[in-house]
Amino acid sequence: MYVGEILKSLDRVPSGVPGLDDIIGGGFLPGRVYLITGPPGSGKTTMGVQFLVEGARNGEKGVFVSLVEDPRIILQDMLRYNFGLLGYVKSKTITFHDLGRILLRAEYRLTWNELFNSILQIINEEGVKRAVVDSFTSMEHLVKDPENKRWALGRFIRALQELETTTLITSEMLQGDAYTDEHYLVDGVLVIHHFMRNYQMVRALQVLKMRGVPHDSNLKRIRFTDEGIRVYNEAPF
Ligand SMILES: Nc1ncnc2c1ncn2[C@@H]1O[C@H](COP(=O)(O)OP(=O)(O)OP(=O)(O)O)[C@@H](O)[C@H]1O
Numbered sequence: 001m002y003v004g005e006i007l008k009s010l011d012r013v014p015s016g017v018p019g020l021d022d023i024i025g026g027g028f029l030p031g032r033v034y035l036i037t038g039p040p041g042s043g044k045t046t047m048g049v050q051f052l053v054e055g056a057r058n059g060e061k062g063v064f065v066s067l068v069e070d071p072r073i074i075l076q077d078m079l080r081y082n083f084g085l086l087g088y089v090k091s092k093t094i095t096f097h098d099l100g101r102i103l104l105r106a107e108y109r110l111t112w113n114e115l116f117n118s119i120l121q122i123i124n125e126e127g128v129k130r131a132v133v134d135s136f137t138s139m140e141h142l143v144k145d146p147e148n149k150r151w152a153l154g155r156f157i158r159a160l161q162e163l164e165t166t167t168l169i170t171s172e173m174l175q176g177d178a179y180t181d182e183h184y185l186v187d188g189v190l191v192i193h194h195f196m197r198n199y200q201m202v203r204a205l206q207v208l209k210m211r212g213v214p215h216d217s218n219l220k221r222i223r224f225t226d227e228g229i230r231v232y233n234e235a236p237f
């Protein structure tokens with residue numbers, strides 16, 4: 001690696017999630033791959049879209065690759081936030097891609113490698129700076145060769161890191177302490193937690209890992225707002 005490249009790696013990619021950059025030293029590292037994991041309805045897709053919108057504000061092209069859900073429905077839900085997503089979709093600065101259509105077709109199962117290559121083809125398009133892959137869980141049941149996951153995932157993440165695109169992958173959290181291959185292979189992991197406290201749902205975010213970046217791993221309170229998720233630099237309780 002040349003010195004210029006090392007210096008370039010000090011650049012940061014703002015996350016688009018208010019308050020998050022403050023606890024990860026200014027933002028994500030360009031070209032790296034990150035995982036957002038959390039329980040159902042915790043804001044994984046929302047944070048992914050906030051990340052793309054942040055780039056679009058600066059003219060950066062972004063792609064949203066949906067693995068299971070119909071992207072039209074995701075888009076419909078995301079348009080309820082006030083982050084001006086529609087304009088970026090109309091101008092094609094942000095594009096939504098539907099891989100679920102292929103994955104869910106019962107008569108034709110993809111291998112992990114075919115699936116990852118299809119994702120890479122979308123992300124590798126000219127000028128794409130930010131990508132979101134939503135969501136990774138349950139894929140084991142939809143692919144032809146579940147036993148090849150770790151190997152194929154390792155190759156996929158390596159290929160992503162060679163692109164100039166910064167990628168967020170979302171996944172569902174099955175158990176708080178059950179780590180999957182994704183957790184070990186990616187460059188950083190953000191975990192969304194929720195707790196019941198006096199009959200109230202309290203949400204919090206933890207930076208579980210962030211390679212190459214000094215960060216605060218304590219639980220931070222998060223809230224849904226009309227502008228998406230916001231992180232507060234305070235303990236949830
Ligand atoms: N202004 C808002 N607009 C839309 N959704 C909102 C808003 N405020 C809060 N929400 C909540 O956001 C949640 C959806 O978040 P999101 O879809 O990002 O979560 P997720 O973790 O991706 O969920 P899933 O596991 O179902 O994919 C909804 O449960 C909804 O109650």
Ligand SMILES: [Mg+2]
Nearest residue numbers: 044045134135
């Ligand atoms: Mg989602």
